[in-house]
Amino acid sequence: MEAAIDRFIRYLAVERGLSENYQLHVRRSLEALATWLKENRSIEDPRSVELAHLTDYLSHRRLKDRLATSSARVHLIAIKIFFRYLAASDWIPSDPAEAIDPPRPESYLPDTLNEPTVRKLLESIDDTLPLSRRDRAMLELLYASGLRVSELTGARLENLSLEKGLIRVTGKGAKTRIVPVGTAAQEALATYLEQERPTLVSSRSGSEIFLSQHGKKLTTTRLWQIVKERAKYAGIDTNIYPHLLRHSFATHLLGNGADLRVIQELLGHADIATTQIYTHVDAKHLRDVHRRFHPRG
Numbered sequence: 001m002e003a004a005i006d007r008f009i010r011y012l013a014v015e016r017g018l019s020e021n022y023q024l025h026v027r028r029s030l031e032a033l034a035t036w037l038k039e040n041r042s043i044e045d046p047r048s049v050e051l052a053h054l055t056d057y058l059s060h061r062r063l064k065d066r067l068a069t070s071s072a073r074v075h076l077i078a079i080k081i082f083f084r085y086l087a088a089s090d091w092i093p094s095d096p097a098e099a100i101d102p103p104r105p106e107s108y109l110p111d112t113l114n115e116p117t118v119r120k121l122l123e124s125i126d127d128t129l130p131l132s133r134r135d136r137a138m139l140e141l142l143y144a145s146g147l148r149v150s151e152l153t154g155a156r157l158e159n160l161s162l163e164k165g166l167i168r169v170t171g172k173g174a175k176t177r178i179v180p181v182g183t184a185a186q187e188a189l190a191t192y193l194e195q196e197r198p199t200l201v202s203s204r205s206g207s208e209i210f211l212s213q214h215g216k217k218l219t220t221t222r223l224w225q226i227v228k229e230r231a232k233y234a235g236i237d238t239n240i241y242p243h244l245l246r247h248s249f250a251t252h253l254l255g256n257g258a259d260l261r262v263i264q265e266l267l268g269h270a271d272i273a274t275t276q277i278y279t280h281v282d283a284k285h286l287r288d289v290h291r292r293f294h295p296r297g
Contacts, residue, residue, distance in 0.1 A: 005027065018173050029075045037053060037057070054079060058072065080097045080100065083097040111244055117238065118252075120234055124234035125233075131196070131213060134210060137185070138152060138226070145182075147169060154169070162190055180266075250263050250278045
């Protein structure tokens with residue numbers, strides 16, 4: 001099993017170009033399966049794995065470890081693509097996981113901020129304080145372009161064009177896309193790049209747009225902290241985190257008439273089904289407005 005897992009992870013990295021984070025999640029799922037098979041069924045060769053072994057393992061994880069449906073689905077998908085790969089590579093005679101259907105994903109609606117709250121958050125940042133220009137530029141860009149946390153911390157100077165109002169970012173699966181940068185974000189970025197970033201540059205600095213106070217690339221953890229600190233300073237009680245601005249970006253675009261396919265492209269979603277969740281958010285908003293303002297709502 002160990003050799004098969006190593007070979008499969010190399011395939012994901014080299015031939016599929018999937019992210020290190022995704023490779024790590026898949027490896028953990030497969031190593032957990034391998035450990036269970038060895039300890040509970042004395043199986044160490046993937047050619048000995050049968051459908052019953054996999055269903056027993058998945059039942060064990062759901063019942064004993066109380067995995068949520070979403071977590072169980074992630075584990076099962078890793079197992080299915082692993083054995084599908086082994087069968088296609090003639091490592092095993094047949095795919096024992098082929099007959100297992102993934103659990104239906106849980107339905108949920110992402111949290112979002114309304115437009116006045118976003119405005120309050122952004123405009124509460126005092127541009128005269130240290131690092132305020134950087135933080136304003138980061139939050140403006142998160143909301144203006146709907147970037148993921150890793151995309152923002154990894155954004156580089158050579159991929160930003162303020163003149164054209166565009167930025168190139170690298171997202172999941174090492175896929176790149178070009179995203180518009182709104183006027184407010186352009187102005188905040190120009191101010192930061194001209195007045196504050198030069199004071200942060202050190203011998204350890206790279207070409208990342210956003211630097212820490214020590215001149216190094218910002219970590220995703222630090223970005224989370226900054227967003228929460230800025231929300232607290234603005235007097236916003238809502239649990240605000242970077243991805244919430246991405247959700248708000250998509251929801252506000254949809255609510256103002258943007259096409260769902262355009263939003264999919266801007267967010268970098270591979271599947272339109274991932275983007276469609278925002279139609280449910282918008283429908284909820286419409287119901288809330290109707291209930292609030294209609295005399296018979």
